[in-house]
Amino acid sequence: MFSLQTHTIICASLFAAILVIAIGGNALQAYGVIHDLGAFKLPFMVLIFALFLAFGFSAVPVMVKAVLGFQRRAGNQSVPAVAAALKAETWIIYAIWALMAAGVAVAIPAAVKGGLFDPSAATAAGSTGADIPSHTQPSH
Numbered sequence: 021m022f023s024l025q026t027h028t029i030i031c032a033s034l035f036a037a038i039l040v041i042a043i044g045g046n047a048l049q050a051y052g053v054i055h056d057l058g059a060f061k062l063p064f065m066v067l068i069f070a071l072f073l074a075f076g077f078s079a080v081p082v083m084v085k086a087v088l089g090f091q092r093r094a095g096n097q098s099v100p101a102v103a104a105a106l107k108a109e110t111w112i113i114y115a116i117w118a119l120m121a122a123g124v125a126v127a128i129p130a131a132v133k134g135g136l137f138d139p140s141a142a143t144a145a146g147s148t149g150a151d152i153p154s155h156t157q158p159s160h
Contacts, residue, residue: 024085034075061139
């Protein structure tokens with residue numbers, strides 16, 4: 021397992037990649053450089069989703085190592101629960117990753133079936149919202 025600093029750099033880099041791709045793509049479309057992604061729409065959707073998943077998984081060691089590091093610096097390493105967590109730091113990370121992977125294994129097929137990577141659905145999702153019914157306030 022890497023150090024907290026290395027995990028933080030990995031996590032921040034993945035987040036920055038998501039932002040750069042999203043902001044860069046929007047800027048290119050706004051300036052008319054890209055009019056329609058066409059065949060590239062699906063690969064970009066998959067790329068952004070993969071980066072999102074990697075970012076989520078990379079945040080786990082950052083949080084676990086930060087919390088346990090603060091406990092160690094606060095002098096709580098002799099408290100039984102903290103001592104046990106410090107000994108099992110790597111296993112805690114693996115357990116959280118396993119739970120996340122199980123959730124992803126269940127969620128992705130359902131999301132794909134629901135149209136997650138359907139490029140035409142992505143276009144519809146970017147609509148102005150005119151097709152969304154408005155709700156009226158009850159009269160008093």
